[in-house]
Each structure stands twice: as structure tokens, then as C-alpha cells.
Amino acid sequence: MGAGSSSTTTEETKPQETHIHSYTEKVTKEATCTEPGTKTFTCDCGKSYTEEIPVTGHVYTDKITKEATCAEPGVVNYTCECGDTYEEELPVIDHEKGAVKTTKEATCTEMGERTVYCKYCGEAMHTETIEAYGHTEGAAVVEKEATMFTKGLLVTRCEECGEILHSEEISVRMQNWYIIGGIAVVVLVGVVVVLVKKRRG
Numbered sequence: 750m751g752a753g754s755s756s757t758t759t760e761e762t763k764p765q766e767t768h769i770h771s772y773t774e775k776v777t778k779e780a781t782c783t784e785p786g787t788k789t790f791t792c793d794c795g796k797s798y799t800e801e802i803p804v805t806g807h808v809y810t811d812k813i814t815k816e817a818t819c820a821e822p823g824v825v826n827y828t829c830e831c832g833d834t835y836e837e838e839l840p841v842i843d844h845e846k847g848a849v850k851t852t853k854e855a856t857c858t859e860m861g862e863r864t865v866y867c868k869y870c871g872e873a874m875h876t877e878t879i880e881a882y883g884h885t886e887g888a889a890v891v892e893k894e895a896t897m898f899t900k901g902l903l904v905t906r907c908e909e910c911g912e913i914l915h916s917e918e919i920s921v922r923m924q925n926w927y928i929i930g931g932i933a934v935v936v937l938v939g940v941v942v943v944l945v946k947k948r949r950g
Contacts, residue, residue, distance in 0.1 A: 770796060782807045782831050807833055818869045819844045844874050855879040857909045885909050895919040 772790040777799070780786030786802035809827040814836075817823030823839030847868025855861030861879035866872065884907035895901030901919030906912060 768794060770794065772797075776802070778802075780805050782829060782833070807831070813839070815839075817842050819867055819872075820870045842869075844872065845869060846874065847871075849877075851879070852876070853879075855881050857882055857884045857907055858912075884912065884914055886914055889917075891919065893919075895921055897921060 770792040772792050774788055774790050776786060777789045778787040780802040782805050785804050788800045788802055789797055790800070791797040807829040809829050812826050812828070813823060814826045815824040817839040819842055822841050825837050825839055826834060827837070828834045844867035846865055848866045849863055850866070851861065851863045853862040858881055860881050863877050863879055865874045865877060867874055887906050887908040889903050889905045891901060892904045893902040898921065900921055903917040903919055905914050905916070907914055
């Protein structure tokens with residue numbers, strides 16, 4: 750090379766490699782029913798970012814602390830794990846059938862009555878009718894004996910109240926008249942025989 754000439758050296762530039770992030774997520778703060786949590790995403794290269802985890806909201810467990818009755822409302826308590834709590838009123842309930850007591854006995858001719866009471870407060874709810882159960886027929890009884898001159902009476906009464914259910918007349922005793930008539934005939938025949946004997950004598 751001649752004097753005054755210069756030489757240049759060129760260096761090749763290598764292209765830079767493009768990095769693709771690969772993130773691993775991790776919950777770094779758990780969300781609660783009142784506060785949000787945090788989720789962190791981290792790449793091997795050290796770059797990271799976070800996302801918020803929304804609050805979970807209260808999860809309540811209910812418990813009846815006072816039963817409702819037909820006279821008073823009840824109370825139900827709601828409690829969250831975080832300690833938050835509130836109460837609600839349970840409405841009064843209807844009367845419920847409890848004891849039944851007979852206040853008037855039925856008879857064979859008259860209806861009875863029974864009262865139904867509420868099993869919670871003991872208040873009388875309503876009354877019910879007990880139907881009359883009807884007469885119970887007893888055995889027929891001769892209440893008046895028949896004689897030669899008067900008729901008798903055969904009566905059937907109710908065993909419960911004694912009311913006459915039906916009656917039947919008993920005819921006069923005609924057989925007594927037959928006996929008396931027979932005796933009279935025998936006596937009359939005897940008298941006739943005696944008179945005849947006297948005349949012949």
C-alpha cells in the first residue's frame with residue numbers, strides 16, 4: 750500500500766435475542782370478606798406485576814336463638830367467620846291444635862261439646878260439636894200386669910235415659926174367666942144332679 754492510504758476494520762453486529770416472559774402466579778395476600786387480596790406474577794427474569802383479588806363477601810351461618818310462637822316473634826342470628834353478625838325477626842306463627850277437652854258430655858238425646866286449645870299458648874281455638882249417640886234399647890219389661898178386668902203394659906225403655914221407646918198392651922187374662930166359667934158349670938151341674946135326686950126320692 751502506498752503512503753497516505755488508510756485501512757478500515759468492520760465488525761459484524763449480532764442481533765439481540767427477544768425475551769419472552771413466563772410468569773408464575775402466587776397469592777401473596779388472601780382475600781377476606783372485607784378486604785381484597787393480592788396475586789403476584791413473577792418472571793424468571795425478575796420482572797413482576799400484581800393483580801387484586803376481589804373481596805369474598807360475608808358468608809353467614811344462621812341460628813335461631815328464640816323460637817317464634819303464636820304470641821311472640823322469634824329471633825334468628827346470622828354470624829360470619831370474621832365476627833360480623835346481625836339478627837332478623839321471625840314472624841309469629843299460627844295457633845296449632847293441641848289438647849282437646851270435653852266441656853259438655855253428649856247424651857242419647859242431646860249434643861255435647863269439646864274445646865280445642867293451642868299447644869303453644871293454651872288459648873281456646875274453637876269448639877267442636879259431639880253428636881248425640883242415640884238411645885240404647887233395653888229389654889222389654891212388664892210394667893203393669895194384666896188382670897181379669899184390666900189390660901197390662903209391656904214397655905221397652907232406653908238403658909241410658911229411661912225414656913220409653915215403645916210399649917205394647919197386654920190383653921186381659923181370659924183364661925181366668927175360662928176357669929171360673931168351668932167351675933160355675935161344674936157347680937151348676939152338681940146342683941142340678943142334687944135337685945134331680947131329691948125329686949126322685
